[in-house]
Every structure is written in C-alpha cells, then in structure tokens.
Amino acid sequence: MLSPAASRDVVSHAARFWRDHAAVIALGAIAVSVLGCLTYGFALGAEIRYADERDYLALTHAVLSGDGYASDGEPTAYRPPGIVFLLVPLAAVFGDGLPIARLVGIAALAVSAWLMFLLGRRLRSPSCGALAAVAVASYPPFVYTATTIYPQLPAMALLLGFLAAAFRAAERRGVPAAVVAGMCGGMLALTVPTLAVSVPIVAGWFARRHRPPRAVLAAMLVLAVLIPGAWTVRNAVVLDAFVPVSTNSGVNLLLGNSEHVTPEAGSAADITHYYEQADRLELSEVEANRFYRDQALDWISEHPAEAALLYVRKVAHTFALHNDLFTDDATSLLHDVVAAVTFSLLFALVVLRLALTRWHPLDPREKLQITLVVVNVLVIAVFFTRIRLRLPVDGLLILLAASALARVVSLPREQGHHRISSP
Template identity: 30%
Template sequence: MRLNLGERHWLWLIVVAGLVLRVAAVLAFPHVPEGDEQAYLSMASNLVHGQGIVDFMGNRAMYNVGYPLFLLAPIFQVFGENLLLVRLLQVVLGGVSIVLCHAIAREAGAGRLGRLLAAALWASYLPAALYVVYLQKENLLTPLLLAGLWLALLLARRPSYRLAAACGAVFGLIALTGNAGLALLGAAGLALLLTPAGLSQTLRQLALALATLLLVAGPWMWRNAEVLGSPVLNTNGGFNLYLGNNPAATGMYMSIGDTPRGADWAALRKTGEVAASATLRADALNWIASHPTDFATLALRKAAHFWTPPWHQGRDQPSGAEALVRKVWLVQYLVIVLTALASLPWLGLRRPRAGQAGPAGRNLTLLWFALLAYTAVHMVFYVIYRYREPIMPLVCVLAAVALEQFVLRRRERPVIQIASA
C-alpha cells in the first residue's frame, strides 16, 4: 500500500492519538475482571501451569480458545499474570485496527480525505478506547475481522494464491476467537467470486482459502474430538441459542437461571458440555419450530437492540466523568451511524473485467453485506452491546466515505474515486 508522504504523516499522527487515548483509558479506569473475563484468565493460567485449557468452572471448550491462547497465555508464560501488559498489548491491537480502517477505506474507493477520516473516526471512538481495559475477546476479534475483510477486498482486485492463503488463515483465527466473525465469510467469498480472475483460478483460490482455514482451526477441533468426543469449535452454541430462543427470552442476554431450564441446569451440566449444549439446542429449535411468529418478531427485536444507540446507563450510578463520556459516546455513535447510511447511494455490484480495479461501489456493497451478515447472526442468538464493537470500524469506514463524497460534491469534483494499485 503506497501512501504519499503527507498522508503517511497524518496517518501516524492519527494512530498515535488513538494509542494515547487508549493508554489514558487504561490508566484512568480501574477494572476488576469478572464474568467471561475470569473464564479467559483461568483458561490461560491453567494452560501455562500445565493443567491444559480448562476454565474455572471445569469446562474445556465452553469459551472460544483464541483470545486466551494467542493473547493471554503468551504474556502469562513470559511475564506472569500481568494484566497491565495484557491491556497495553490490546492498546497496540487498537492501533493495528486504526491502520486497517485506513486500508479498508482505500479498497472501498476512498480518496486521501476518506482514508484519513476512516482512521480518525475509529481512533477517536470512545468505546474502542475504553474496551481495551476489559479482558474480552473483542479486543482480538476486531483486528482479525478487519484483516480478513481487507484481504478479501484485495483479492477481489488482485487475484493471488498468497493472499487467498493469508485470508483463509485469518478466518481460521477468527473461527477460534469468535464464531460470530465467521458471518463475514459470505462477504469474503463473494469478494473472491467477483475477482477478475477466471473461474478455474477463482475456484482454486477458494479451495486454498478454505484449506488454510481448516489448517488453522483444525487442530483445536481435533483436540475437542479427543477430549469431548465432538470436533466442535466450542460448546456454547446450544447454550447461546437457547438463551436467545426460549419462552422467557427478551432478545438481550439473560441468565440461564431466568429460563425454564434454570431449575435443572446444574443437573444438565453434569451430563457433559457437549450433551448439555445439544439438549439446550434441541429445546431452542423446538421452541422456534412451535413459535415461528414469536421467533421472527424476537429476531427483529434483537436487530433493534443490536443497533440501539448507547443511551443506556451503567449498572451503578455514574460519576460525573462517566456521565460525560456516555454523552460523548452517544453523540459519536449517532453521527457515525447516520453518516454511514449516506453511503447507500453509491452501492453497486458487478464483476470487473480482467486487469481493471474493482469499482468502489462494489466494495461498499461488500462492506454493507458484511454488516448485515454480522447483524443477522445476533438476530438468531442474543445481544450484548459489546458484541457490536468489532463491526463498528466498518461503520466508521462507510461514514468516512460518505463524508468525503459530501466534501467532493461541495467542491464539484468527481463523486467516486476508484481504488488504485
């Protein structure tokens, strides 16, 4: 990716500003790990101490392995259980995401202004800074999703077996880190199918990408087949499906104790992770089959929850500083999302001829397709607001493209610029 000197300097300034904001969040907001964070910490700690990958509740594959395996465990192995170093590494990953926003904006046809705006919007988005404090998989999933989609867009413009293998490997890491991220496989596959390469080469690239995905995720699935008797990525699929689809479901996360299965959950757990998940999956599917209208209505409610502006309050009475941060977050969110909607007029989807760069409208369409697919996954399960964060960089890219087009129109310049090699 070639940048002129001025653009490179501006990009580095934006990255540094984003890193400073994230470090400030780490220093200013003390946080004691809880819930899922404790599970990830225990998985990494037990692995480092020779007890294998098992969480504090005794589960061996309830949670995705990617975050504790690739981020927590290496730090624990070398430096001990130093949570400050973990958070600083998450700050670095935040910087990587800022650069990837710039790169994706470039593939989406943005000019210099749009590319820098995409990076700046994500660098300054407050939740992106605050979430580095939390020991959650989203800190790793976000740059992985961006990298996978960027590689797919590159493939759509420049067929390459090397890029296909890299894209498959990244999606293998996504499979291990957060299953919901596999929703972007559709957008990635569509991008590859629209490449200017011939059909035979395209199919070979698809096969190579899938092979490298399985090569990365396969060993973990093999381990689970040996340990649990089933080659799964994790054992929470049925659990999560049931939480989002039962007679008491609201669309948001709920405790298993608040569902009809709450009374016998302890006994069900004793049947094993795989069996318990299968039972809950069957319960959820039975409820869906017998209540199709309720399921459809609930799915739409989940989509609304997923994109609901952050005007909710925290669990405790917020301090003055927290209240101010929440107000700024709300304003940022509304501006970014509403501006992203203005990118819709430039959508388009067609296959370019050999030797030509893909049109900007096509890649914008692929970004919107990725957004819709990621939303659709959560319409099937349930919503926690932080689940939205890994996809918000794409919203920032779309908002940046729309803002640039507004500026260009005001200057009476061409409206769409084609990404160049």
C-alpha cells in the first residue's frame, strides 16, 4: 500500500503527464474510438436497425437521383434535412450504401471529441480538455449512436462547434469566427430543430458579456437565420405552406401530449386513432401536421393539470437510464447496464461540480453551459423524451464533469494559461 507521500507523487506525475501530452491523449482516444466504430459499423453491413435510418437513406437516394428532397416521388419536409445535407456529398463520392452512410455519425463523434478538447482547454486547461475528449470518444451511447443514421451526433458536433466559434469570437472579436458560429447555428436548426433554442441564448450571452462589434454579432445571427430561412422558402414554394423546418412537429407534440402518453412511452405512445382520423380525412403532409398539433393542443387545454404533471414527469424522464424500444432485437442488457453506469457517473460528476462552487465558483461559460442544459431539457420535454434525443445535452454535461474531475484531482493549470472569465 502506498504512503500518502507516494500517492501524492503518483497523482502529481499523472497530472503532469496529462498536462504535457493533452493533445496527444485526445487524438489517441479519437483514433481508437473511430477505429472501433468503423469496425463495428462495417460489421453491421447493410443491416438497418431503425425506421429513421431507412427514411434518411431514402431521402439521400432521392436527392442523388434527381427527385429532390422527396418521398415516393412527392416533395416532403417530414424529416429535418440537416443530416441528409451531410449524407449527400458523401454518398455522391462513395455511394449511398448504408456502411458508407455510417461515416457521417463516426466523423461527427470524432469532431465532437476534438471540439470538446478545445472547449475544455479554453474552459480550464489542456488537461481538462483531454479528459473531456477521452470521455466523449469512449462514452457508450455516443459510440453506439455513431454507427446509426441518426441526427443527434451531427447535431452535437454542430452545437459544440457553435459554442467553440462563439467563444473564439468573444475573445478575438473577429468576424471569421462569428461566421463559423452562424453557419453551425443555422445547420443545427436544420438537423435537430429543438436545439436551435441554443442559438439565441448563446448570442444573447455573447452580446451582453462581450459587447462585440455590430459586424461580428450580425455575422453570427444573419447566417444562423439565413440557413433555415432558405429552407423555409423552399418549403413555401414546393409545399405551398409556411413550414420553418419540418412537418413532423405536430406528430411529435401529439406523441408527448395525448391521453395514452406516459413519460416512458416516447415515440411508442399509442396515437393510432389519430393516424386513422388523418387517413380518413385524406390530409396532406402539411395538413396532417396541423391536425396532430391541434389535437395535442386541444388535449392540453382540456386536461391542464394532467398535462402539467405529465410535463414534469417527462422533464425528469429526460435523464432516464433506459428506454423501451420498438424493436426487441435492438435491445441489449449489457448495452443498457453500461449506458446506465456511465451516465450515472457522468451525472454524479456534474453534481460534484455544482457542489464545488463554494470553493471554485462557476465560470461565466460554465453558467452558460448549465443554462443550455436546462433550457434544452425543458424544450425536449415539450414533445417526448428518449435517451438519444438527450445525447447533445450529454455532451455539455461531459464538459462540466471534466471540469469537476480536473479540479478534484488537482490537475495543474498550465502557467500562463488564459482564464476565460470575461474581460
């Protein structure tokens, strides 16, 4: 058994190693993660595990074949187009098979891990950044989702890219970083629309704390609005209706707010009779979206107390350790146990970071991250909750957890490292 002095020496040596080799550690973790994801992804071959994957692949094929963003030959806006915009150029070069399509999620995981390193380094130190990057690269839900055609990991990469670029613009007060932030923010709205709430929050924080030149703030906001705005114009032209991003907001609202909904049901909630009504009425895609939305709002207005309690329960269930899935073949006891243990550890470290505020007050950017977590959870719960919908929020939690761990084990701050408090 090591003596206290020897234990301190071991910790000090480890701390110096992480400090001196932070970037190498981060890149090494990313390389191992990518290799593992590639191996698993190509082992899956052409196996499609979820209906969403089939839809995104079909839309990609339609775009490449010249039919445009269409389903069964008809223009559509049912699925947010962000991930398809990422799939199309990849498929155009390498083919639109499923194994190639998985590269989008794998690349998003790698980019997210590196952005986490940059954010952690800016937040506290390179050591903190390395911890955050390793956590992202090895976080089981991220690794699993990277091999699916889901928009959550690309959305997380865009959210982290938006934050990193906004922080850089705050420090350098430059237009180029603001342009990157605006592009990431705009694409974020087209990839996972609910996450778009992060854009005005960060922009407001940026404007209030740093008072940037008008050109810098304008570059960020104009692009963040222009990109989804262009898609809205497309929808108005081809669908003859005002559709900001997609036509699935109505059904998603109904899945989270109707008589047979429970916090645990998620997208498996029984709304069959609403589907049947829409079919009988022969509603168009846009009309069906309005119908589902109106039905959900009617139920909320008629059952305010029940709807309020359901909402509170959905907020709590956002942090669930397990989801029941439509497809039994997609469930795995080992996967569930590993995901539950890792998220429990992550959540405990975030709580620890909050507990440490007495001795280590929250940095303004940590406060911003907490605000983003809280607001995004509240927005998710308006609709329905699933673990995968929470994944971009987990990225923000990992950054806070890395900060807590870095402080607890006293990983040293590099001499001369720029602290990120506002000027």
